[in-house]
Amino acid sequence: MASPLARHFLLDPRVTFLNHGSYGACPRPVFATYRRWQRRLEAQPVAFMDPHHLAARFADVRRSLASEVGADPDDLVWVTNATAGLNAVARSLDLKPGDEVLTTDHEYAALEKTWAFVAARTGAIVRRVEVPLPLVSEEAFTDAVLAGVTARTRVLFLSHVTSPTALVFPLAKVIAAARERGVLTVIDGAHGPGLVPLDLDALGADFYVGNCHKWLMAPKGAGFLHARRDRQFLLAPAVISHGWTEAGGSPGPFGQSAFLDAFGFQGTRDPAAWLAVPAALRFRDDHDWASVAKQCRNLASETARVIQGITGIPPLAASDFCAPQMMAIPIPERDPVALHDWLLRVHGIEVPVIRWRGRTIVRLSVQGYNDAGDTGRLVAALREELGR
Ligand SMILES: Cc1ncc(COP(=O)(O)O)c(C=O)c1O
Known part of the structure; x- marks a missing residue:
């Protein structure tokens, strides 16, 4: 090369x-920053992992990411990867037998398994619409997806950038239409950050999960979950730990919102990849x-x-x-x-x-x-x- x-x-x-x-x-410089964070953690793990200190560090890096993706930092939490964030969403939603999850024929195979798993346990049904190819207009996309919405549709699950076909799905109209119909939107943005311009607040999806380790070039293990403020109460992380409160509500046990605290503290983890995200953003600016x-x-x-x-x-x-x-x-x-x-x-x-x-x-x-x-x-x- x-x-x-x-x-x-x-x-x-x-x-x-x-x-x-x-x-x-x-x-290399981003990887060096990542290693430096790991060494700081090893040097004094107790001080480093103190929930209030860690919350403050996470808040700093959430601010950097928020300006990159057009979001309020307090609507973002760190997850290890897109799969983990989407699992947290899919497995939190209170689906009932006969509820429908609508998706397309372009989705990432691992997430198809996630929804199949959820459907098998809840009695929900996954329906798949075919996106007409070649994809030539937002109208054709929106019409094809909305044609699959029924009175039982509870969730619309769509990639932002598709894995097998590398298409950018035009999401704006379909998200607005889903909202009017009371359908939750869950967006798989594994490839979004750094590849396509993002303004998550304007996009208005209920849940958007992205990776920083793909096109933003952060170290592996840097994903995020964005949830609209009015939907955060629907979510719980897969790992329930010190940060979670049974009553929900705010503040959580570490003084942040219930959402930030529950997702921020899930047992002993290596936070270095998240803490290196600002270095990845800086590398892009520098070059x-x-x-x-x-x-x-x-x-x-x-x-x-x-x-x-x-x-x-x-x-x-x-x-x-x-x-x-x-x-x-x-x-x-x-x-x-x-x-x-x-x-x-x-x-x-x-x-x-x-x-x-x-x-x-x-x-x-x-x-x-x-x-x-x-x-x-x-x-x-x-x-x-x-x-x-
Ligand atoms: C569309 C899509 N969703 C989800 C993922 C999974 O990402 P991760 O392995 O970081 O969870 C990928 C990975 O390539 C992907 O292409």
């Missing part, structure tokens, strides 16, 4: 790394990441165009609905595991190959450490494979 920014990352230089989307990658992201977006979409030229298979969406630095590129049918392994073993390229609804998809991520040499290697390898 020959981008001048590649030297800031810990990635193995022998691998052409085109899969930022799965786990992100943390720049003019808006410009870097724009170059990455251009390189990703140009690469997708070249591969589409080879395959003749059209894109899954109009460009407005494709994730800026992550392109899902359909290719002729292949065994996804075999193709992934061949790309890695023979060409040293790490890129996900996905089977989704009968399609084979190469999901290309382009981040600041990549350059045109990296994407060129992918194009050459696919040309070789598809020419067979």
Whole structure:
């Protein structure tokens, strides 16, 4: 990887790394900050873990994140990852037999399991609408989703940026319409922060869960849960510990809201990834990441165009609905595991190959450490494979 920014990352230089989307990658100075927090914790764990001190540290870093994602800091809590935050929401809601959870055919497989688990225990039913492809307008998306709403729909669960198809779902109208119908909105924003502009207050979802360890490039284990103030009483963390109060209400046992206290204190945990989030935001500022992201977006979409030229298979969406630095590129049918392994073993390229609804998809991520040499290697390898 020959981008001048590649030297800031810990990635193995022998691998052409085109899969930022799965786990992100943390720049060296951000990782150093993370390690410093861990050492401070080890130096004096009792003082470090004092709930009032820790609450104050969390409040500082929540403020940094809040200005990045357009939220009030007191509506945000730290979770380990998007899966944990969405589990907390799904497993808190008081669903009854016959209640419906409406979702789409583009959701992340692990979260489909979460809702199946919840449905099996509550008697709720998960319904899935098909999002029409190619996705070309907000109206088409909104109409398809709302067509699935019935009198029994209690929850609408949608990705912001989809995992298998790298689409940006246009959420604003559908969230407003759900609200009018009294349907709770739960948004899987695992890929949102740092990839697409966020204004969570304006978006108005009841619950939005995001990751800082993907596109914001924080260390792994930095997720957050945003809940509207008037919905926070519905939630309890999976782990009930010192911070929880039976009566709910505010203040909680450590003087913050019940929501902040219950989620803030869940037993002994390593908070270093959350505390390093401001360093990740600073790294992006220091390196003019808006410009870097724009170059990455251009390189990703140009690469997708070249591969589409080879395959003749059209894109899954109009460009407005494709994730800026992550392109899902359909290719002729292949065994996804075999193709992934061949790309890695023979060409040293790490890129996900996905089977989704009968399609084979190469999901290309382009981040600041990549350059045109990296994407060129992918194009050459696919040309070789598809020419067979
Ligand atoms: C749409 C979506 N949701 C959830 C997740 C899970 O994220 P995490 O493993 O950080 O919980 C992913 C991971 O790639 C994802 O793509």
